[in-house]
Amino acid sequence: xxxxxxxxxxxEINASSMADIAFLLLIFFxxxxxxxxxxxxxxxxxxxxxxxxxxxxxxxxxxxxxLVNAQDQLLVRGEPVKIEDLKTRAKEFISNxxxxxxxxxxxxxxxxxxxxxxxxxxxxxxxxxxxxxxAYSELWNEEAKKRxxxxxxxxxxxxxxxxxxxxIPFVLSEAEPTAFGEEK
Numbered sequence: 001x002x003x004x005x006x007x008x009x010x011x012e013i014n015a016s017s018m019a020d021i022a023f024l025l026l027i028f029f030x031x032x033x034x035x036x037x038x039x040x041x042x043x044x045x046x047x048x049x050x051x052x053x054x055x056x057x058x059x060x061x062x063x064x065x066x067l068v069n070a071q072d073q074l075l076v077r078g079e080p081v082k083i084e085d086l087k088t089r090a091k092e093f094i095s096n097x098x099x100x101x102x103x104x105x106x107x108x109x110x111x112x113x114x115x116x117x118x119x120x121x122x123x124x125x126x127x128x129x130x131x132x133x134x135a136y137s138e139l140w141n142e143e144a145k146k147r148x149x150x151x152x153x154x155x156x157x158x159x160x161x162x163x164x165x166x167x168i169p170f171v172l173s174e175a176e177p178t179a180f181g182e183e184k
Contacts (some may be wrong), residue, residue: 043127083124090112143168144164
């Protein structure tokens, strides 16, 4: 008699529930993952208009020009300035406490013009923007203290805040960036 050969059993893995497990894992990661929203500079842009812009001739006395070159260096009204001095210079320009002829006629007339190079690092751009915004914030807080005896403008009611911001409006004009390395 011939011996019968036994068939070897092939081990198999039941994969029918793998799709279910993968689906459950996908749902788990979608539910538990935090999606971080990028935060940027909040700027209210003007409304779109089909009309061509009005040609304004500005008194150069009222324009505080800030140029940032590709090497992240500042040029304020034609003079090199360190970032640490920018807020103080901007506050002095806007408020013009000594009624100097080379600074803004009034806070309502003051315009900050910011122009950067395409090679300017975003970190430097934000630092410059923050310093300029801080100059206005300090002026608003000083005005709140003087007019309404409040430490900050946030402590004032909406009507008082609007009154202060009407007298010291935040006017920042951003010019088209120059080509990489054009501003020295």
